[in-house]
Amino acid sequence: MPTTRALLRSVPVALLVGVLCALTLVGISTLAESVQDAVWTTLPEAWDVMGPDGVPWWWTIAVLTVTGLLVGATVRWFPGHAGSDPITTGLVAPPLPVRALPGLAVALALGLAGGVSLGPENPIIALNVALAVWIMARPRAAIPGSPAAPVLLATAGTVGALFATPVAAVLILTETFAERGASAGRLFDRLFLPLVAAGAGSVTMLLIGAPSFAVDIAPYSDPQAWxxxxxxxxxxxxxxxxxxxxxxxxxxxxxxxxxxxxxxxxxxxxxxxxxxxxxxxxxxxxxxxxxxxxxxxxxxxxxxxxxxxxxxxxxxxxxxxxxxxxxxxxxxxxxxxxxxxxxxxxxxxxxxxxxxxxxxxxxxxxxxxxxxxxxxxxxxxxxxxxxxxxxxxxxxxxxxxxxxRNLPEMIVAPPADGRPEFAALR
Known part of the structure; x- marks a missing residue:
């Protein structure tokens, strides 16, 4: 069980990780939005192909195809091959090498901008986890006695930033602790620093301007047995x-x-x-x-x-x-x-x-x-x-x-030999 002094010394690191996780998310999202606006609005208007209902059908096909080719080139030739295939991992995965991060960031931004039907959560968590591991490898930023701390803090900070609330991060980490059989002790002691990181990520996003997940529908004002x-x-x-x-x-x-x-x-x-x-x-x-x-x-x-x-x-x-x-x-x-x-x-x-x-x-x-x-x-x-x-x-x-619990999971087992997924990368 960590001492109060150890927890107190680690709070600044947790705050820093949470803020950096939010800034990384904002940076990649801003880049993707700029490219998206150029590809889906500015260029069609400049080339006079924008119609009253938006871009023509062939533009949609062309943009998605080019996006696929560019992401494929990133996976093929960038160092680290843009990280692991997200469909083979959960939200919390082993840290990537730092050399894989530029390719992962480029592939994520291209997919978000090009209209690919995926969210940013898995790649941005992987990116922030790798950065946190690299940062906390420095003696002044290390949290004593907690080798998993960078993964937990970065996951919590990123999830807090993604949803602009630390609650989602706590729920994910509670499930993670249960699955991995975390050591004995107070659960909140283990959640304390991740909660600080999640709070820092959430507040940072709220100050910058976090998107809302709520949709405009009628409130639930008249409950019925039906x-x-x-x-x-x-x-x-x-x-x-x-x-x-x-x-x-x-x-x-x-x-x-x-x-x-x-x-x-x-x-x-x-x-x-x-x-x-x-x-x-x-x-x-x-x-x-x-x-x-x-x-x-x-x-x-x-x-x-x-x-x-x-x-x-x-x-x-x-x-x-x-x-x-x-x-x-x-x-x-x-x-x-x-x-x-x-x-x-x-x-x-x-x-x-x-x-x-x-x-x-x-x-x-x-x-x-x-x-x-x-x-x-x-x-x-x-x-x-x-x-x-x-x-x-x-x-x-x-x-x-x-x-x-009896339905198939939307996940694919990674190659048994641990090699990259495409034959050209082996």
């Missing part, structure tokens, strides 16, 4: 649809990674993502945070079939992007999928309140994509933005978890 049945039904349907993608993921991953060159494989993956973007519309591109807000605002003008199509296309885009080897995470697009399915459910059955349908949809989609009940519950609650929905979501989580 909600006890409709919530788990929507959650289970969402989980099963995402699980269909998880069934296909290993097959598609194996097929694409049999292609010798990552440039060709990721270019092909980008081309398919472009086709899916044309089919599903611009809402199905990118990580999904801004797009799910736009979807909620226009839901009244859409049919339930149209909303369901958007969700299915996004599932396909998530599976293709992950299988091809794009650097990104699964939580952000899973949240979008849950919102789209929830809106489709309430459009098909108006008796189901939007807050119930959307919250349950997010709960089911995230738990199927990430297999973490805490994060699924947390994301569902903040997307709805209404604390009165939490007890109902907890009840819906019970049957959902019994189902989800």
């Amino acid at each position: 909600d006890l049945l409709s919530a788990p039904i929507v959650a289970v349907v969402a989980a099963l649809l995402v699980a269909l993608g998880a069934y296909l993921l290993p097959v598609l991953h194996h097929g694409l990674h049999r292609i010798p060159s990552p440039v060709v494989a990721l270019g092909l993956g980008g081309f398919v993502l472009g086709l899916l973007g044309v089919l599903g519309g611009p809402e199905t591109l990118f990580k999904g945070l801004t797009q799910m807000e736009e979807l909620a605002q226009t839901a009244d003008d859409r049919t339930w079939q149209g909303l369901a199509l958007v969700a299915v296309v996004k599932i396909g885009a998530l599976v293709v992007a992950a299988a091809a080897g794009f650097r990104g995470g699964r939580i952000f697009p899973a949240v979008f999928i849950g919102v789209a399915l929830g809106l489709a459910a309430t459009a098909l059955f108006p008796a189901v309140p939007p807050a119930v349908a959307v919250g349950a949809g997010v709960l089911g989609a995230v738990i199927a994509a990430d297999r973490d009940g805490w994060i699924a519950l947390f994301m569902a609650a903040i997307v709805v933005g209404d604390p009165t929905i939490v007890p109902l979501l907890c009840l819906a989580l019970a049957p959902l978890w019994l189902l989800a």
Whole structure:
């Protein structure tokens, strides 16, 4: 058990790690947004190809294909090959060598800017963990007696920055401690420094201007007994649809990674993502945070079939992007999928309140994509933005978890020999 003096001495390091994690996220996000604005707005307007409904269909296909080729070139030729394939790891993975970080940052920024249907969470956590390990290897920054401290602090700081609250970081690390059988002692002693880092990351993001995850839907003001049945039904349907993608993921991953060159494989993956973007519309591109807000605002003008199509296309885009080897995470697009399915459910059955349908949809989609009940519950609650929905979501989580623990995980086992995934890298 750490002493009070040891914890106090380590607080400045935890604060520094949390702030740096937020600044890294802001830097890469700002770069990606600048490139995105140039590619999707400035260039089409300058070349007079922008129409009243946005860019033409061929522009979407071209941009996604070029994005795939550029990410593939980064994976092929940058030192460290842009880190590990995110679909083979969880949120918390072993630290990468520092030489792999520039390629990882470039691949992440390209994917975010080009419209790839993945979030920033896995790569940005991997990047910050590697930086924290490098920083805390210096004697003045080390935390005595805690070799895992850099990983825990950077993970907490980054998750706190991603969601602008330390709560998500605590939930993830609690699950991590349980899975790894952490040593005896007070749980809060082990969470104390990560909580400081998460708080520092969250506050930094709030000061800079953190994006909101809440969507504009009617509050849950009139609970009905029917909600006890409709919530788990929507959650289970969402989980099963995402699980269909998880069934296909290993097959598609194996097929694409049999292609010798990552440039060709990721270019092909980008081309398919472009086709899916044309089919599903611009809402199905990118990580999904801004797009799910736009979807909620226009839901009244859409049919339930149209909303369901958007969700299915996004599932396909998530599976293709992950299988091809794009650097990104699964939580952000899973949240979008849950919102789209929830809106489709309430459009098909108006008796189901939007807050119930959307919250349950997010709960089911995230738990199927990430297999973490805490994060699924947390994301569902903040997307709805209404604390009165939490007890109902907890009840819906019970049957959902019994189902989800028997569904395939959206993860692929890494090569047994530990070699890079593409033949050209071996």
